[in-house]
Amino acid sequence: MKWDISKLDEWKTDDFPMGAVIPEAGNSKYYRTGGWRSQRPVLDRNVCTNCLTCWIVCPDTSIRVADERLADDWFDEDHCKGCGVCANECPVEALTMVPEGCEIPEVK
Amino acid sequence: MATLKELTHREDRFEGGHRLCAGCGASIAMRQIMLGAGTEDLVVGCATGCLEVSTSIYPYSSWDVPFIHNAFENSAATVSGVESAFKALQRAGKIPADKRVKFMAVGGDGGTYDIGLQSLSGAMERGHDMVYVCYDNGAYMNTGIQRSSATPKGAWATTAEVGAAQQGKPQKRKDLTSIIAAHGVPYAAQSSISHWKDLTTKAEKAFAVEGPAFINVLATCPRGWRTAYNMSVEIAKLGVQTGWWPLFEVENGEWTLSGPSKALTKAGRKPVEEFLKPQGRFKHLFAPENAELLAEIQSDVDEYWEYITKRCGL
Amino acid sequence: MAEHKTVATTGNIVVADAMRQCSPDVVAAYPITPQTTIVEEFAKYVAQGRVHTEYVTVESEHSAMSACIGASAAGARVMTATASQGLALMWEELFIASGMRLPIVMANANRALSAPINIHCDHSDAMGARDAGWVMLFAETAQEAYDNTIIALKVAEHPEVLLPAMSCLDGFITTHSIDRVDLLDDETVAQFVGSYDPVNPLLDTDNPVMHGAFAGLGGPYFEFKKAQRLAIDRSKAVVERVGAAYSEISGRPFGLIETDFMDDAEVAIVVIGSSAGNARHVAKEMRSQGVKAGVVKVRCFRPFPNPELAEALKGVKAAAVLDRAESFGAEGGPLFIETRSALYDLEERIPIVNYIYGLGGSDVRLELMRQVYGDLSDIASGSAAPSGLTYLGAR
Numbered sequence: 001m002k003w004d005i006s007k008l009d010e011w012k013t014d015d016f017p018m019g020a021v022i023p024e025a026g027n028s029k030y031y032r033t034g035g036w037r038s039q040r041p042v043l044d045r046n047v048c049t050n051c052l053t054c055w056i057v058c059p060d061t062s063i064r065v066a067d068e069r070l071a072d073d074w075f076d077e078d079h080c081k082g083c084g085v086c087a088n089e090c091p092v093e094a095l096t097m098v099p100e101g102c103e104i105p106e107v108k
Numbered sequence: 109m110a111t112l113k114e115l116t117h118r119e120d121r122f123e124g125g126h127r128l129c130a131g132c133g134a135s136i137a138m139r140q141i142m143l144g145a146g147t148e149d150l151v152v153g154c155a156t157g158c159l160e161v162s163t164s165i166y167p168y169s170s171w172d173v174p175f176i177h178n179a180f181e182n183s184a185a186t187v188s189g190v191e192s193a194f195k196a197l198q199r200a201g202k203i204p205a206d207k208r209v210k211f212m213a214v215g216g217d218g219g220t221y222d223i224g225l226q227s228l229s230g231a232m233e234r235g236h237d238m239v240y241v242c243y244d245n246g247a248y249m250n251t252g253i254q255r256s257s258a259t260p261k262g263a264w265a266t267t268a269e270v271g272a273a274q275q276g277k278p279q280k281r282k283d284l285t286s287i288i289a290a291h292g293v294p295y296a297a298q299s300s301i302s303h304w305k306d307l308t309t310k311a312e313k314a315f316a317v318e319g320p321a322f323i324n325v326l327a328t329c330p331r332g333w334r335t336a337y338n339m340s341v342e343i344a345k346l347g348v349q350t351g352w353w354p355l356f357e358v359e360n361g362e363w364t365l366s367g368p369s370k371a372l373t374k375a376g377r378k379p380v381e382e383f384l385k386p387q388g389r390f391k392h393l394f395a396p397e398n399a400e401l402l403a404e405i406q407s408d409v410d411e412y413w414e415y416i417t418k419r420c421g422l
Numbered sequence: 423m424a425e426h427k428t429v430a431t432t433g434n435i436v437v438a439d440a441m442r443q444c445s446p447d448v449v450a451a452y453p454i455t456p457q458t459t460i461v462e463e464f465a466k467y468v469a470q471g472r473v474h475t476e477y478v479t480v481e482s483e484h485s486a487m488s489a490c491i492g493a494s495a496a497g498a499r500v501m502t503a504t505a506s507q508g509l510a511l512m513w514e515e516l517f518i519a520s521g522m523r524l525p526i527v528m529a530n531a532n533r534a535l536s537a538p539i540n541i542h543c544d545h546s547d548a549m550g551a552r553d554a555g556w557v558m559l560f561a562e563t564a565q566e567a568y569d570n571t572i573i574a575l576k577v578a579e580h581p582e583v584l585l586p587a588m589s590c591l592d593g594f595i596t597t598h599s600i601d602r603v604d605l606l607d608d609e610t611v612a613q614f615v616g617s618y619d620p621v622n623p624l625l626d627t628d629n630p631v632m633h634g635a636f637a638g639l640g641g642p643y644f645e646f647k648k649a650q651r652l653a654i655d656r657s658k659a660v661v662e663r664v665g666a667a668y669s670e671i672s673g674r675p676f677g678l679i680e681t682d683f684m685d686d687a688e689v690a691i692v693v694i695g696s697s698a699g700n701a702r703h704v705a706k707e708m709r710s711q712g713v714k715a716g717v718v719k720v721r722c723f724r725p726f727p728n729p730e731l732a733e734a735l736k737g738v739k740a741a742a743v744l745d746r747a748e749s750f751g752a753e754g755g756p757l758f759i760e761t762r763s764a765l766y767d768l769e770e771r772i773p774i775v776n777y778i779y780g781l782g783g784s785d786v787r788l789e790l791m792r793q794v795y796g797d798l799s800d801i802a803s804g805s806a807a808p809s810g811l812t813y814l815g816a817r
Contacts, residue, residue: 019584190496226485
């Protein structure tokens with residue numbers, strides 16, 4: 001995180017960058033939307049062919065790829081909203097949506 | 109034309125952590141377009157609307173590129189200003205002559221078909237080197253599903269209600285892609301979030317153009333269409349497969365029907381009912397007293413399909 | 423004093439020339455009477471290759487300011503011009519430009535707002551934008567229009583300010599009349615305005631930023647507006663300093679307000695723009711008749727020079743504020759309301775009255791000024807009560 005916004009609620013007028021500019025592009029990656037979901041995708045690696053369809057349709061950039069395959073840590077639990085588009089589009093039904101019982105502290 | 113594997117080597121510059129709804133078609137559209145755009149420097153301007161509002165809630169930005177939001181009707185004009193600044197600064201030697209930057213203006217159907225039409229038309233006419241992307245979800249969704257000129261005939265919207273005196277929106281959809289093609293831009297295309305290959309390829313082509321390019325993308329809104337939020341890609345696919353949303357491109361005046369739509373000329377289109385039935389916003393159309401309206405909608409689709417396929421030389 | 427050349431030409435031509443000398447990177451503009459000759463003259467410079475400017479012939483004024491905002495956020499020096507309905511059309515964009523802290527400079531050819539449609543001079547357009555957070559300078563003459571445009575740019579781009587600025591000149595009267603103007607040479611102007619050092623430019627792609635974020639939903643919108651207030655308050659001293667520096671170079675005075683015969687004035691007219699000349703002419707006449715008449719011209723309207731105005735009017739027995747714009751529903755026109763507010767804390771109250779004049783280009787005849795001074799003398803001598811608001815010369 002380039003721009004430290006952890007104490008933003010205490011900032012005074014002068015502490016804010018001029019003109020409401022956000023100086024760190026893409027910093028929403030530090031904002032957790034994972035708490036939104038009530039279901040999460042579960043992957044069966046034995047069935048998965050790494051076609052990458054799930055990756056290209058995910059609205060929340062929550063499927064990680066590495067070396068042209070789903071990464072070991074493929075699931076971004078901080079951002080997945082549990083929409084289920086991935087599971088719906090998977091051509092081999094390697095993804096199943098299951099009820100959420102997640103580890104994110106804010107939700108617990 | 110990149111494969112999915114090739115696309116994985118490009119940086120995903122549309123970040124998670126945005127506040128768009130689960131299953132939002134606009135975010136799917138943006139991810140695919142930005143991946144299709146490649147890895148060159150890109151500056152994005154976005155009109156007020158779901159996409160802008162949900163990806164720019166202070167202090168968070170979901171765009172890993174320089175980004176500007178100005179107002180609702182003027183993303184095209186705003187980005188034409190950014191592009192002009194680039195040309196001027198490069199001419200003045202303040203930006204290196206070999207630096208290449210791409211420019212994209214984005215708007216929903218609200219900010220593009222209606223309030224933004226003038227600004228878009230002007231930018232296309234002036235020939236700026238930029239790509240305009242419309243994520244068409246068929247209504248002013250961000251303000252709560254009011255009708256736009258892109259709303260389908262017969263669709264429910266909060267300002268095109270369903271009741272004894274009216275069955276949703278009376279008017280047909282405006283054919284914006286043809287309007288922009290008529291501007292004589294080097295590239296205009298219609299695509300959908302349901303066909304990643306079509307969309308990423310068209311994005312690549314649009315960004316490769318030197319001059320104005322336009323892509324109109326069918327982008328499901330689960331909220332406004334009253335569909336299950338896991339169906340966003342599936343329902344858009346039905347939009348394509350019924351011929352309700354033909355995929356085509358116009359390159360330097362040459363009209364071509366794209367693969368997935370071209371296949372339908374042989375295999376036949378699914379009846380438009382298959383696209384309408386899963387959407388709650390069309391449920392009134394299936395009441396027996398609306399049989400005529402439903403038939404009308406099918407004949408509108410047939411008519412538009414005739415028109416597009418003919419223009420594409422088929 | 424710098425090298426200069428003296429020309430006989432119109433206000434619009436010299437404003438265009440000032441713009442050229444400021445070397446804007448982008449000019450996005452749309453024609454509207456009586457600004458049109460500014461953009462036409464600038465278009466000639468573009469075609470002649472005399473400027474490196476990217477000249478964007480947008481399809482409306484709203485798109486003009488939109489493109490200016492995009493260009494300025496991108497990191498370019500941006501200038502434009504408009505008038506009346508055009509200014510009104512870009513109204514939301516004016517607030518956006520100042521909220522985004524973009525130092526765009528715009529010449530405004532003051533023209534009446536419809537309805538009824540009217541192409542002639544009054545200040546309703548500029549006054550309608552007075553809350554938009556722009557620095558606003560008003561010119562009496564083509565000379566001042568030229569000078570103000572250059573000064574406005576340096577003020578706008580000043581790191582303590584970074585707000586857009588408007589250089590206003592009276593439609594047709596100043597924009598189209600031929601007047602004598604002393605121009606500075608290109609090198610002097612270039613040195614004076616310097617180069618623009620943008621903050622957080624979009625085109626610095628190595629440091630990508632977001633402009634125009636959503637600070638609603640309980641976001642710090644209030645704090646950003648406070649920062650804007652602080653900036654425009656700071657701009658007053660900057661206007662004075664830049665104006666003084668410009669005076670050094672040009673040999674011409676610059677003040678937030680400019681006064682004539684005010685040292686011992688008993689009756690005074692407060693006025694903006696070209697009619698200051700009429701008031702001054704008649705004040706001289708009054709003086710020759712033994713009337714202690716004075717004139718206060720407001721040259722910098724935003725930020726408003728409250729203490730300076732109060733100081734200038736202190737001791738006056740009666741004052742008239744001439745407004746070439748209305749503020750319907752308010753006690754008087756915009757200049758009147760602000761002047762009255764400026765005088766509020768004075769120990770001794772000054773009777774002050776308001777004349778709405780010259781709307782829609784209505785002719786500002788000298789006899790109207792004589793009428794005002796006559797009324798003021800009556801008020802000052804106690805033989806008449808202050809009349810509130812008068813439509814000067816309307817049938």
